[in-house]
Every structure is written in structure tokens, then in C-alpha cells.
Amino acid sequence: MNYDLNVWLNGKLIPWGKATVPLLSHGFSRASAIFEVFGTHVGPQGTMAFRMDEHLKRLMKSAELLEMDVAFSIEKLVEAIKTTVQENHIGKGLVKILAYWSEESVIQLILDTPLDVAIFTIPESQELALDNLKPISACVSKWRKIHPETVPVAAKACSHYLNGYLTRKDAKNRGFDIGIMLGTDGFLAEGSIESVFIVKDGVLITPPVGRVLSSITRMSILQAAPNIGIPVMESAITSDELYSADEIFIAHTGIKVLPVNLFENRKLQTPGPVTKKVMELFANIIHFEDNRFIDWFQKLT
């Protein structure tokens, strides 16, 4: 992959190819790993992180929910992220932080060491097409979202993505771009790696946290949309409400807001009027043309 870039691993910058773990490490063989991904954007003041403070808070929260400790403080991680971005000359792209147990473990389930940390910086490329606003098709997956009483779904844990993988695979098998999961109670949850919003009678509605990841993009949309006159609501959404929604869009760090043009066998206007306004709002925010949300960015260079 990005073999010419360096990775910050436990305090040192090392070549990308050397940032590895043993196959029998707890992190690899038992997926005891948590992660964060956030965007970097180029603004008048250089490379800026989108809501890095919130992402680092969520990283620590993930560790807490899993009763694990991260080996480095938030302050130290901020310093490490800045170093990695600067050393790799990153402009627009992503920062991915992984925290994991690197020790080998065959039968031991609980380790008492803190989680190691690796920080990757990934520049935008053809493969990593950020802000690609091509509408997508979506279906309801045959797989249900993992129940919050089986694992803490609010933790951004690598192991949760088996659920996400199966959902995406099911959707692809049926010819759709993405799959949307209902919870085991039948209410809307989220996509494999994306939050789901519906629009009904001009109101933007998304499921409450507790059943879904506390997505930073989701939170940002809920905070920003009322500023342009769009009412928002966090509420349990029945599958009937999902099937009859006026508009549907998905959101995540990589692409922010992406309209759904086909939901199951129903064609939807894309972008619908509310989705269009939210897309424009976010495009203006990440291109530094709307300074009302400038404190969402942290300077990295």
C-alpha cells in the first residue's frame, strides 16, 4: 500500500511495511483492537483535522467500554498525529488510529497490558476517493445489527465489523451498493460503516445512539442542520417509516453525506431537497467556506 509513508508506532515513526504484529497476537487472532478514522482537509491555515478532539474522546471511550487502557494520553496522541501528518506531508486524506494488544496469546483471553497504538496517515487517492458524491443504492440486509446487550455497540471495535462485512456482502450479492441493518427489535440501526438518515415531511430523522455507533459525522449533522432551518430528530425508526421515507442518505467520515437513489425496489429523487441542503452545508464546512463551524477543525501543520 503506502510503503513510502511512515507510521507512528508506540512513540516512533517507522516505515509502513514494518508496522506489523505477530499472527498470534491477541489483536490479530482475537480482534482485540479498537480504532478511529478522521478526515484531514486543506484550509487557509494548512492541514486541518475534522473533529479530532471528538474522535480521540471516542477512542478513549471505546477502550473504557471494553475495560482496556490505551498506552498514551490524548495529549500525547495529538502530538503524535501532528508529527505523522507533518512527516508524511499529508494534505487531504485520512488519519487512522489503531489501538490493540500486540502480545501473542494462545489461550489467555484477558491481558493486563495497555493497548499499543499505531497511527497511519492516508492521502486521498483514486482508490480512496473522498467526497465522492455519486448517489448509491441500498437494501435492507438479512443480517441484523449486533444487539447492544451482546457487546457495547458504541465502542468502535474491529470485531464489530464482521457484522458490517456480512451486511455489505449480502447487499453486493443482491446487486446493491450498501446494506442497511435493522436491529433485532426490527427498528432501523445503521449501515456497515455508515449512519443512516431519513427525511419525512421535511424533518431529518436518525436512530438514537445506544443501538448505533456514536458517529461523529452523525453528531455534526444533527448539530449543524438546524442552523439552516432543517429540524432534526433522534428517534426509533420502524421499517415502515424507512420504506416510505421521502429521502434517505447515509453519512460517515470518508464521504460525509451521500444520497440514496434506489432503496430496495423504490427509486428516490436524488438528492432530495433536504439532502441537497445538508450536502451543500457540509461541502461548505469542509472547504472552509462556512466559518460557523471552524472550531470543529484542529490545525495539524
Ligand SMILES: Cc1ncc(COP(=O)(O)O)c(C=O)c1O
Ligand atoms: C458502524 C458505523 N456507523 C457509523 C459510522 C460513521 O461514523 P463516523 O461519522 O464517526 O465516521 C461508522 C464509521 O466507520 C461505522 O463504522
